[in-house]
Amino acid sequence: MIPPSPETPDAAVAGLAREVDGLRRQVAPLPPRVDTLSQLLAELGETVAALNARKAQTPAPSWLMAPADPEVTGGLLDELVGWLAQVYLRYPDAVESFPECWCWHPHVVEELLWLMHAWAAAYQGSAASVALAGDWHDRQRPGVVRRIKATAGVCSRENHQTRPGWPDQVTGAPTVPSEAELGRIGQWWATAREEPAPEPPQSTSPIATTLRGAR
Structure with a gap:
């Protein structure tokens, strides 16, 4: 039997088969690499988004809560x-x-x-x-x-400025009204908020005393 010459169709098909097989071997490792690259890109995108969000949400410093420094x-x-x-x-x-x-x-x-x-x-x-x-x-x-x-x-x-005869200026931290009653309010809200709130004691502030006297 005479072997096919390079010009015969059988030889061309055999050569094409070898080329396809070689390409298959080269392409075979690509899908895992593509998946890995896609995952890295996704993680990088999430990291950049988180950093941008963190920068955008950076809180302003507070003078009222500034450190004692x-x-x-x-x-x-x-x-x-x-x-x-x-x-x-x-x-x-x-x-x-x-x-x-x-x-x-x-x-x-x-x-x-x-x-x-x-x-x-x-x-x-x-x-x-x-x-x-x-x-x-x-x-x-x-x-x-x-x-x-x-x-x-x-x-x-x-x-x-403080001068004799001038009205006193309010300085420093303010006093929170009813601070002494917070324990009772906290207990009520935690255990019995569907019931009436505990009655506050009679106020001893000058304003409240004046109002009671005017009644």
């Missing part, structure tokens, strides 16, 4: 005063309602700190956007301006 509180004020000069006090309504004794009012410092970080998130954060900037201008900044004006806008440095 002069370096920390001094750093917060230094950062804030720079931002006030560069951004906040560029707005006329903010200037008009900004008391010169602002740093003597803890609630004012607290408002300004979070507003500063909201501005940074809107303009400089990883999730900065036109929408966040618009919300800062339209809602957040005017709200802070309005509350500062209502609570401290007419105050002055003299109001924080």
Whole structure:
């Protein structure tokens, strides 16, 4: 029998079969590698998303809950005063309602700190956007301006000075009303909230005494 020459159809089919077999061997390892690569890409995407979410949700520092550390509180004020000069006090309504004794009012410092970080998130954060900037201008900044004006806008440095005959200024942490009754309230809410609350004792505050006397 004469072997087929390279020009015969049988030889061509045999050569094609060898090529297909070689390609099959090369492609066979690919599916596991593709699956591994897909898994790595998915994990990387989840990691990046988590990091972005963490950056976007970074909490603003709190003046009211700041550590008892002069370096920390001094750093917060230094950062804030720079931002006030560069951004906040560029707005006329903010200037008009900004008391010169602002740093003597803890609630004012607290408002300004979070507003500063909201501005940074809107303009400089990883999730900065036109929408966040618009919300800062339209809602957040005017709200802070309005509350500062209502609570401290007419105050002055003299109001924080102690002079003979001047009214005493309330400083330090406020006293929470009815704090002594919290144990009873907690017990009631935990065990009998469907029943009437325990009756509070008679108040001894000057205001309550005056009201009772006027009846």
